Amino acid sequence: MVKNVFGRIYIGLIMLFLYAPIVVLIVLSFNNSKSRAKWGGFTLKWYSELFDNSIVMDALWTTLTLAILSAVIATVLGLLGAIGIDAMKKRNYQIMLGATNIPMLNADIVTGIALMLFMVRFLPLGFSTMLIAHITFNIPYVIFSILPKLQQIDVSVYEAARDLGANSVKAFWKVIIPIIKPGITSGFLLAVTMSLDDFIITYFTRGAGVNTLSTVIYGEIRRGIKPEMYSLSTILFLMVLIVLVMSNRASKKQVK
Amino acid sequence: MSDNLLELRGISKAFDGKTILQELDLNIKSNEFVTLLGPSGCGKTTTLRIVGGFEKPDTGSVIFNGEDITALAPEKRHINTVFQKYALFPHMNVEENIAFGLKIKKKSKEYIKDKIKYALKLVDLDGFEKRKPNSLSGGQQQRIAIARAIVNEPEILLLDEPLGALDLKLRQDMQSELIRLKNELGITFIYVTHDQEEALTMSDKIVVMHRGLVQQIGTPKDIYDEPCNAFVADFIGDSNLLKGKMLDDRLVEFLGERVICVDEGFGKNEPVDIVIRPEDVEINEVGKGIVNGVVKNILYKGANYEMTVEAGGFDWLIHNTVAYPVGSMVSLYVKPFNIQIMKQMDESEMILDEDMENETYE
C-alpha cells in the first residue's frame, strides 16, 4: 500500500520533470498569443510561419539528410566494425570494446571541439564536416546494437551454409545478415535519433550558413524567444519520438 | 587406381603448437559406414572438418575420387555435413532450410518441391514444412539437419555425434533410421561418436582414435575380438586387462601362472598386455582352472550376471548366466584362443582419464 503510494509519487515526479516542460512547449506552439502566460486560443499560425521561413525549411532538410545519410554510412561501417570485433581474440576484443565505448561516454563538447580542430586542417567547415562528425559519433551505437546479435550466432550455421554450396559472400548475405537484421535495424534507427538529437557536436562542426533544426533553434533563442521556436521544437521532438518508437518496434521483433 | 572413394594421406594438424592429428591415414570405400571412435579431444571432429573442408591440414592430403581436394573450398566438395549442434538456419522454416542447398544450385521449383517432400518423408516428418527450427524437439531438428544434407545427394555424408543429445529410445530409433538411409541412398557415411556401443552396432568399419593417432582400423568384430592394443581393448567393451610375459610361442605367464595360448612370434620373455573379455572367463570348481579365487560381488544384469572375482591378486570382471553367491570359492578358466595377447603400449598412452584434463575447450 505504502509502496504503491510512493511508486505513484515517483512516477508523478518523473512525469512532471521530464514531460511537463515538453507538454507546455507543445501547448504553447498552438497558442494564439505571444505571451507565455496567457492562452489566446488555438492556432496553427506559428507552424505556417515556420513553413514559410526558408532558413527553417533549409535546416529541416539539412537535418533529415544529415540524419539519414550519417545513419546509413554509420550502419555500414558499424556492421563491418562489429564483424571485425566479433572475430577478434579475447585481448584485442576487450581493447576494441573499450575503444568503442569511450566516444559514447565522452562529453559531447570535447568530441565536438576535437572533431572540429581535427577536420579544419583539411576540410572547410560545412555539411561534409557535420556529416563526418555524425558518422563518427553514430558508429559506436551501431556496433553495440549489432555485436550482441553476432555473438549469439553459432559459427556452425555459417559453416552449414558453406557446406550446402554457398560461397563465403553468399553465406554471409543469406545467413548472417538475416540473423542479425534486427540488430542492424535498431542500430540504424538509433543512429538516426542520435543524429536528429545532437546539438553540441553539430554546433562545433558546422560551417557558416549551414544549419540544422537544433542550431536554428539555438540561434533564434539567443535573440529572444519567438513562438515559432515552440513549433520548431515540437517538430524536432516528434521526429525523435517517431524514430524511437520504430526502433522499439524493431527490437521487439527481435525478441519474438 | 585404387577403388577408394576417399583417402586421407599422412594428415597432421596442430592448433597453437599442440599436435592434434598425427600422420593420419584412412581409406574409405564407396557406400561404407565408417565410424571414427575415440575419447573426447582425440581429434574426431578435426578429422571430419578436414574432410568437409573447414580446416586445412598442416601436412598430408585429402584425395576424393582420385583427385586432391585438400585446398578445395567446402562449397565445392560433393560432401555434406550434419553438424554436432544441427546448425539449422533459425530465420528459415523447415522447408526453406531443406531448400537452401538446392536453391544455390539453381534447381527448378518443381524439383525442389519434390525433393523437400521426399526428404521429409524419408525422415518421417511430413507436414513440418512451415515450422521454425526453434519449435522442434532435438530429435526433430536432428532429422531436419539430415534431410537438409541428403537432398543435395552428396557422395559422402559426414555426421558429427548426431545422436549425442538424444535420449536412449530416440537414439536407438535414429540409429536404425540412419542405417536404413545409408542402404536406401547408397551414400558413404563418416560418422563420429565416442559411444562404443553405437559404433559397434552401426559401422562397417571402425577407426579407433586416441590422441590424434589411429590405434586400429577394422570391422566391429575385428576390433572387439582382436584389439591391437590395451587402449583399444579397454575402450571397446568391458575387459580384464592384465600384464604378463611371453615365455615362449604359445606360452604366456600372468598372475604367476603359466598358461597355454595361441599367440606366436613374440620375443622370449617379452612383456605383454593381455585382454580377456568378461564373457570368456569360465567359472569352475576350485582347482579346475587357471587361478583360484573368491566371489566378491554379484549384480543381476538382465541377460546375465556380472560378477567380480578376486583371483591371483586381480579383480576379474566376469559375465555368466549362472550366479555364484558372494564368498564362494571358485576357479577361473579361459580357453587359449580367448586370451588376447598384445605388445605393450607406452604406460603414459594407456591412461584414459588424462584426456579429461584436455577437455577445457568448447
Ligand SMILES: Nc1ncnc2c1ncn2[C@@H]1O[C@H](COP(=O)(O)OP(=O)(O)OP(=O)(O)O)[C@@H](O)[C@H]1O
Ligand atoms: N580451432 C581450434 N583451436 C584450437 N584448438 C582446437 C581447435 N579445434 C580443436 N582444437 C583442439 O583439438 C583437440 C581435438 O579436438 P576435436 O574437436 O577434434 O576433438 P573430438 O575428438 O571431436 O572431441 P569430442 O568428442 O569432445 O567432440 C582438442 O584438444 C581441442 O581443444
Ligand SMILES: [Mg+2]
Ligand atoms: Mg567433436
